[in-house]
Amino acid sequence: MIKKILRKSSLPALAFVLCMTVFASAAYAAGAKVPPPQQHWPHKGVMGTYDLAALQRGYQVYREACASCHSIRLLSYRNLQDIGFTEDEVRAIASDYFVMDGPNDEGDMFERVAVPSDRFVSPFENDAQARYANNGALPLDLSLIVKARYGGEDYIYALLTGYAEPPEDVEIPDGMYWNRYYSGHQIAMAPPLMDGQIAYSSGRSASVEEAARDVTQFLAWASEPHLQQRKQIGVKVLFFLLVFAVLAYAAKRRIWADVH
């Protein structure tokens, strides 16, 4: 029996599986330079879910340490309700920002307070202004940053914690910084986090690692807000297919019984 199966199909089938694996790994090998160390993330894995408390702390880190340069333009304030902020809290958060609206009945543009349905207000009017304020470097939009980097969460965390003094033989120009995990090691972003810079509502202040871990999780959520719903539906879909495959196989055996 085994011999028959082997002869009939398994060699070519194996070849195809090999084929797929090689392609997938080759595609991945194409990206990173210094591979970021692998971290444990609660939302990874088959049944992993977001840690809402971490996401809320991460939002605070984003607002206090990142938002003055980095936009996150694809999120709306109302989305924050998905990570556990109440409607009133979201309204209060939005009201800290102003958006340009209009034209009004008289044809004039006017500024108003942001509401939960508004997108996150960007720190700069446009890329040119952003570059002008940052020595010519453009602070990236962070809406998709975790999906837009090889290594994902691990890379973002590694980058945020990867600042160090440059090796002795490396000359870093003014306004640039040395980072172990950045491609080429020379990055225009100043170290964004410092120990004790962010005071969590629990009264404790965060270390660089804690803040980096929380903000990375917040950014992962911003990149993939429907992750939990996706996995929940996925379990049902796979369960259905499994049961259906067993039934289909039993029916197949029965129908073919008189031929075999």
Place this chain on the structure above:
Amino acid sequence: MAASKQKKSGFQNPVIRWIDDRLPIFTMMDKEYGAYPTPKNFNYFWNFGAIAMVMLVLMIVTGVFLAMSYTPHTSMAFDSVERIMRDVNYGWMLRYLHMNGAHFFFIAVYIHIFRGLYYGSYKRPRELLWILGVLIFLLMMATAFMGYSLPWSQMSGWGVTVITNLFSAIPFFGDAIVTWLWGGPSVGNPTLNRFFALHYLLPFVIVGVVFLHVWALHVSGSGNPSGVEPKTKKDTVPFHPYYTIKDTFGLTVFMFVYMAVVFFAPLALSHADHFQPFDPLVTPEQIVPEWYFLPFYAILRAFTMDIVFPFTGWITDGGIVFTAKLQGVIAMFGAIIVLFFLPWLDKSPVRSARYRPAYRWCNYLLVVAMVLLGYAGAQPAEGTMLWIARGATAYYFAHFLVLIPLLSRYEKTLPLPKSINEAVLKDKEEAQ
């Protein structure tokens, strides 16, 4: 009255009978998918035609709904896709089904093509069936390429730039053709617009060619693993219920793998650069096509040496040059064109590789060459990788243009079973 009685469709339901007397669609379905005599010895490789058909329908259905929320404009396309991912109800599911559906459609079709190569499904009288299949493969590649451009990400924009630029290798008219493809002096909004229009059109062209493909199949009848044509009723079973149920089982297993990827690893086969908006001023570190293009991409890049025709200096400055780029483009398209001629390159009267030991090993080598090409296609074309790509390219063409014609003349084939029934019985004996 007499005429309708003569037709005498055996349907009990009066509505079905009324329709069938005027348009015998039910009779046709019964003949082609009910009674259709099918060799009884299919293995699971024969599932992939039906699987590919289901994937085509699934791609069209998800695609139509995606198109309802997509905006084909360079300044809005990326955000409209993100709106689908974030705000459209179950939009993330539609998109993940569609983008991974492309991968799994190609997986199914590559296995289907391999099946055809291994069991000699392209041979007389199925030459046209095979040619229509290669045509579907070509159309799929065009459709997938254009679909990949629609999110207007870094990978989209640069992929379009690289691939459309291939046409600039054509002598004399190259640059004009590229400008014509782009609809302007660079990759821009007209390019995106026409790609969207064609990405919506081509799947329906594929449906048309698939219809012809299936029609041709039902004229010549299905091949089978023994390669011997059915002779008596003992060799075949009716398509329904025997193969409807077997296809259902195979499809369910395929769907399980596909859905596992969609719901638990939807980005396993995509690139990080696909999640940044296209910026014509910033080239990604490496432009890598989707995996299903990689073997052909490696063939394209295996050619790196310009050839100057001697003594042509008097025609143009520096002589007439056969550029490396043009060589690569010809080889890349040639790699698919050669498949069209396969029925006439392989003259061996034995279809199945089961009874062709040498051909069987050549076939495995072809798979190895494709895997190597795929791997090389994802790496920078330099050093050892380049030589691996060159070697595998050489094998690919030698396989079709040298080995197959030689084998069909000199190969010592194994004795064929007298009938499908006999082959099945012999297999059963061996298994016990």
